[in-house]
Amino acid sequence: MTRISSKVIREAYKVSKLLPPLLRATKNLDLAKCELQWIKRELPKNKWTEAVIRRSNYEPLQYVLGSQPFGSLDILCRRNVLIPRWETEEWVTRLSDMIRQHIKDTTQLKILDACTGTGCISLLLHQKLSEEAKYKTDILGFDVSYDAVTLANDNLNKNEPSWSLEKSSVTFRKSNIFHWSLNDTAESFDLIVSNPPYITREEYSSPVTLEGVARSVKLYEPSLALIGQYEFYEKLVDITVSTNAKAFIFELGSNDQATYVEKQINSLAAGWKTKMYSDTADKIRCVLGWKKDTVWDFLVKF
Amino acid sequence: MNRIATRLLPRNQIYSKYPGIQCVIHKALPFFFIRTYGIPKKNKLPPRPLWLIKEEELEEEFIKGGRGPGGQKINKTNSKVQLRHKPTNIVVTCQYSRSQEQNRKKAREILALKLEELENPEHCRTAVLKERESKVKQNKMKKSTRKYKKIEEERQLQKEKEQELLSEIVDIDSELDTLVTSAKQKVDNR
Numbered sequence: 001m002t003r004i005s006s007k008v009i010r011e012a013y014k015v016s017k018l019l020p021p022l023l024r025a026t027k028n029l030d031l032a033k034c035e036l037q038w039i040k041r042e043l044p045k046n047k048w049t050e051a052v053i054r055r056s057n058y059e060p061l062q063y064v065l066g067s068q069p070f071g072s073l074d075i076l077c078r079r080n081v082l083i084p085r086w087e088t089e090e091w092v093t094r095l096s097d098m099i100r101q102h103i104k105d106t107t108q109l110k111i112l113d114a115c116t117g118t119g120c121i122s123l124l125l126h127q128k129l130s131e132e133a134k135y136k137t138d139i140l141g142f143d144v145s146y147d148a149v150t151l152a153n154d155n156l157n158k159n160e161p162s163w164s165l166e167k168s169s170v171t172f173r174k175s176n177i178f179h180w181s182l183n184d185t186a187e188s189f190d191l192i193v194s195n196p197p198y199i200t201r202e203e204y205s206s207p208v209t210l211e212g213v214a215r216s217v218k219l220y221e222p223s224l225a226l227i228g229q230y231e232f233y234e235k236l237v238d239i240t241v242s243t244n245a246k247a248f249i250f251e252l253g254s255n256d257q258a259t260y261v262e263k264q265i266n267s268l269a270a271g272w273k274t275k276m277y278s279d280t281a282d283k284i285r286c287v288l289g290w291k292k293d294t295v296w297d298f299l300v301k302f
Numbered sequence: 303m304n305r306i307a308t309r310l311l312p313r314n315q316i317y318s319k320y321p322g323i324q325c326v327i328h329k330a331l332p333f334f335f336i337r338t339y340g341i342p343k344k345n346k347l348p349p350r351p352l353w354l355i356k357e358e359e360l361e362e363e364f365i366k367g368g369r370g371p372g373g374q375k376i377n378k379t380n381s382k383v384q385l386r387h388k389p390t391n392i393v394v395t396c397q398y399s400r401s402q403e404q405n406r407k408k409a410r411e412i413l414a415l416k417l418e419e420l421e422n423p424e425h426c427r428t429a430v431l432k433e434r435e436s437k438v439k440q441n442k443m444k445k446s447t448r449k450y451k452k453i454e455e456e457r458q459l460q461k462e463k464e465q466e467l468l469s470e471i472v473d474i475d476s477e478l479d480t481l482v483t484s485a486k487q488k489v490d491n492r
Contacts, residue, residue: 061379
């Protein structure tokens, strides 16, 4: 934790009385100014002080304001559900752009979104594929947390009025990935996407400077959506194989998890190719896999 | 200006809409002559010059603020967009909104305005906007000085009136005193 110098605090006080408390959470004057601007723009005047106090107690700004932009969508955020990250937004946008470029057959695209949380991945995929390009998509998202499923449905209801959900569909339901069986949906999927919990227990308990978890995340976001190592990927690969999926993309946090997925898919099924993807901050972020000699071969360029 | 205008126009085109105020039809004058008059209307500003933006000339960068952990470990709120225009090397950044998409749009608008400023410094949108701003300010000043002048004048008038009234009021005690003294004098003289 870097200490904020009194000079910066004085400077902040000159701009606005509400600014110094925000410095506590942001550690950066420019960012604090931005956050104050957003608070002032998105909340009524009588809630500014409360919002600043909450934020100064390290509560994520997204919980304070109640939403987070995700692509062209505005996703509602509430306590007990993980806030969508920009890295996720990045790969989802990239994936949907590539699908629109390379898959010409728009008749049927079935997507499973495991551990959906706010439902952001499902909703953005629907927006980009079904609304902007005329794909017929069926998207199923599930999560173990009751709060998450409720929030995902709220997000769906929020965006639904502007959508024409005649041919395509988005559904969310509550189910546990570890109790998943094929009978749950006697169907197959084309693509499995997921952003499962991927922070290991050691990382979760170590300080920020040693590759740990940020304070506001640890204090306010649900550990249920954060802690996990290989178990989720093991199950996800199982689901991929058992639902006859042709491609998958899973978000992850370390190289070990990527190589684990690679090993696992090759031991369970033949004819799969995998690729690792790093985000623009140059950190490994996703592992992708696809069946050779299918339409999904374009994923090699991801 | 007025004299030039009246000279340029035939006599019959000078008309008066309001009694006492002479108006001139500006049709014979070039466009910029007219614009130097009033405040440019808000809905008649030059458009945002987005046609100057060519995507292949741009270098876009998303700045997420520093190194350190990423992904689920940290929860970043900012999404700064930086645009570099390769031919002119102009760099524009935008973090107006929390949404990256909106910031990208906004950054392009800002860059377009800057490019237009280079191309056509006199009649670009920013110049007109600046002109408008200064004129609105001037107008406000004018109005406020006029208003306070009027108030001051009214006050002055009020004061004068009061003074007059005061001078008209007769002080009974002093009047009585003078009467008494004059009467006394008269008595004494006798």
